[in-house]
Amino acid sequence: MTTVPDPAEPLRVVVVGAGAIAEGGHLPALRDAGDTEVVAIVDVDADRARGLAERWGVPASGTDLAAVLREQRPHLVCVCTPPGAHRDAVTAALDAGAWVWCEKPPALSLAEYDEMAAHEREGGPYVSYVFQQRSGSASHALRRQIALGELGRPLVAVCHTLWFRDEEYYAVPWRGRWDTEGGGPSMGHGIHQMDLMLWLLGDWSEVSAATGTLDRDVETEDVSMAVVRFESGAMASVVNSVLSPRQESYLRFDFSDATVEVSHLYGHGNDDWTWTPAPHVPAGRTADWRPAGDEPSSHTAALRDVLDSLRKGVRPPGSGHDGRRSLELVAGLYQSAAQGRPVRRAELVAGNPFYAAMHGGRA
Structure with missing residues (x-):
């Protein structure tokens, strides 16, 4: 050590x-x-x-x-x-x-x-x-609420990364190529929101997906859509796009007692989040749902946790299994899209061509 x-x-x-x-x-x-x-x-x-x-x-x-x-x-x-x-x-x-x-x-x-x-x-x-979207007061407050069961059971999620990248963006030689970028918006753009979703909802178990190269001159996809099942039983709809002129990063989590949403682009603060109680939830129960602090998501906030772990000599967030989880989802998404079938997380092991390369040998 x-x-x-x-x-x-x-x-x-x-x-x-x-x-x-x-x-x-x-x-x-x-x-x-x-x-x-x-x-x-x-x-x-x-x-x-x-x-x-x-x-x-x-x-x-x-x-x-x-x-x-x-x-x-x-x-x-x-x-x-x-x-x-x-x-x-x-x-x-x-x-x-x-x-x-x-x-x-x-x-x-x-x-x-x-x-x-x-x-x-x-x-x-x-x-x-660097998965800085999971930092900030609001995301940490929501994670605590989920862990304590304050919002009820997680049931439904929406995870959209709707961004716009033009042909000039892809003129950079390493972009849009399997061998140098590893994938398209599922890999290089939507992975941030998918990581935040997984950090909040836990391990996924199965993904069914489709990808398309609709408008950009790239080897990889420029849009993907997926349905993700979680080990908890929750389900999520995931869309990743670089074809969307009105850009938005949007996540929605429907629990049995509340809906929590965040809409932003490249970073979020408290004002970007909303908590909506279910009709049966008494008003007094929602008083503590809003986060106490107001730190936005940022590299600065994410780095603080890394430096703290370094000082203590303990594994930092975003490493090991915690860092691998979103990459697993991307690999499963690409395999499902290529093979036209649901892919289970347990399949993504050595010997699977999508373990060795995100294109699974197709490129």
């Missing part, structure tokens, strides 16, 4: 990937954390790494991750690369003894996910994945 850092010292961090998500998500979150020190930026483009380091006052930059890991000995590595580069960066960091916080989607396949997990060690280092 790794040595738990001295609480009096800042955590040394290396950021891998100098693109938009590093500058817009990870670096602001690391700045806001207060007990971190970004010591280097790594990117395949030396000028881009150097430029980002200069803008953020980071003392070092480079293109050779192995060399930077040896020189800087970071406690944490933030992986902000395209999906096809996740595996090599994650395994290199774990093997160097650094914890990892990696952008979504976690990997190109379940096989890759399990390969990366095999480089973890008991007590750390661990790799966790």
Whole structure:
């Protein structure tokens, strides 16, 4: 296991990937954390790494991750690369003894996910994945209410990621390809809302799905639709699209005693959520349903949990089984769409072609 850092010292961090998500998500979150020190930026483009380091006052930059890991000995590595580069960066960091916080989607396949997990060690280092939509006061309040049974049994859910991405977006060479992105909107866009749904409702058991490539010039789908059954017995309707001009991220959860909804785009606060009691619920019972705090979902809130786990030497949220669950659902969705039949979660094991690759060998 790794040595738990001295609480009096800042955590040394290396950021891998100098693109938009590093500058817009990870670096602001690391700045806001207060007990971190970004010591280097790594990117395949030396000028881009150097430029980002200069803008953020980071003392070092480079293109050779192995060399930077040896020189800087970071406690944490933030992986902000395209999906096809996740595996090599994650395994290199774990093997160097650094914890990892990696952008979504976690990997190109379940096989890759399990390969990366095999480089973890008991007590750390661990790799966790950036599912920031599950952060924030409202989602945590709802999770507590579900755990305590305050809203009754979960019955029906709706999980829609209706976004718009034009042809210019897909001009980036790695997008829309199975070998570099791993899938379409089910993999790279809707996975955030699906993760939030799974984090709240628990493990899924079966999925029936259809996919289409209706309007974008891509290898992957540009829309998918699925019906998901949960181990609890609840059912969900899931739609992922990059063809929707009026964009919305929408989740609805119908319990026996209430409906809870959130409508937003890329992040939510308390005002985006509503709790509606069933007609039989007395008014006094709903007084404590609204969240007490008002922290929005964000990289900053999600990172705090990762850093806390690192300091304690315990497995962080969004890792292990908790990080794998949404990737399993995507793999099951693609298998169901390809084979025209329901797919059970238990099928997604070594030997299944959709375990090895999200396209199941079709590409």
